[in-house]
Amino acid sequence: MKEENILYYVDNNVKSLQRNYEICLEKNIQELIIYYGIKLLKKYGKKNSIYKWNLYEEILKACIELKLYEYVDIYFKKLNDRFGHLNGKKIEILKGMVYELKDKNDEALCIYKNYIYNDPSDLLIRAKIVKLKKKVEGNINNVIQILNDHLKEFPVDVEAWHELGEIYLKNCYYTYALYCFEEILIHAPKNLYYILSCAELHYTISQYELSSKYFCLSLKLQKNNLRALWGIVLVNLSRYGNKKGKNFNDNVDVILTKKCIDRLYNLYDKNTNFLYRNLILQYLKEIGESFV
Incomplete structure (x- = not known):
């Protein structure tokens, strides 16, 4: 971990320690959750407080994430000794997570199914069941x-x-993958990754007009995005590479492509340290001649 990313605190300054711990929780930095959590436990270890047991829970989750088997056993035992007799949902779900870590999938699945039966709308448990079934x-x-x-x-x-889309993509079911990614865009309409993925998938299945629109949307969000600039160039090469009619130079797509080629040329021209700079600049010149 880079030194500038490490959070420091003044010894015996509990507030500083708590603040750094909360930041690590928010940023999901597992190693530091354990580091600061253990230090806080030394401060609160003798108190039977909710905060103390929340520390144990978060440290346990971080240990599970990092697959620290020995520490998982230690911290789960602490929680189970204190709360196991209650048969509460939280301790049972933690038990399921420990079972998952140890590849006891049937035991974990049994716990999760028991809770999803009582609360079918629990998305977190549903996700765990789906994950286990796939495994x-x-x-x-x-x-x-x-x-x-x-x-x-x-x-x-x-x-x-996303996961379903990636599976379809891996197995070359491009239309199905496209459907999945477009569903995601309903919930995240400005997500550049999915916009570009949809653009490239439309290009793959020869839906050039829709592909061009998605690439243009990407440029609206990030004007110098290389994937989008190259995408528009390649789309219109496929559409107009061998077509030169009377009004060719007045075509909106052709004008757009020329602008993208110019922008790409300027971007690569400025990058003097790029290994293939001269080859790409030469290629862009050749492409540009196709649209004259």
């Missing part, structure tokens, strides 16, 4: 079915749409 299931078609069934009930689960 156990070896057949990709069954994994696709699991995700589709989940999304029928919870169509707002962006992570599930």
Whole structure:
């Protein structure tokens, strides 16, 4: 970890310690959650407070994330000794997470299914069930079915749409992958990654006009985005590369392509340290001649 990213605190300054711990929780820095959490436990260890047990819980989750098996056993035992007799939801879910870490998938699945039966709208538990089913299931078609069934009930689960889209993409089901990514754009309309992914998928299936619109939207959000600039050039090369009619130079797409080529040329021309700079500049000149 870079030194400038490490948070420091003054010894015995509990407020400073708590503030740094909260920042690490917010930023999801697992190593520092454990580091600051343990230091806070030394301050609160003798007190039977809610804050103390919340520290144990967050440290346990961080240890699970980092697969620190020995520490997982220590901190789960502390929590289980204190709360296990209550059979509460939180301690049972933590038990399920420990089972997952140790590849006891059937035991974990049994716990999660018990709670989803009582509360079908719990998205977190649903996500854990889907994750476990995928882990156990070896057949990709069954994994696709699991995700589709989940999304029928919870169509707002962006992570599930992304995962399903990536599976379709990996297996060359471009139209299905496109559907998944466009669903995500309903919830995140300015997400550049998904806008560009949709643009490239439309290009792949030869829907050039829609591809161009998505690339233009990307440029509206980030005017010097190289993927979008190259995308417009390649789209219109496919559309107009061998077509030169009477009004060719007045075509809006051709004018747009020329502007993109000029912008690309200027961007690469400024980057004197780029290894393939001269080759790309020469290629851009050749492409530019196709649109004269």
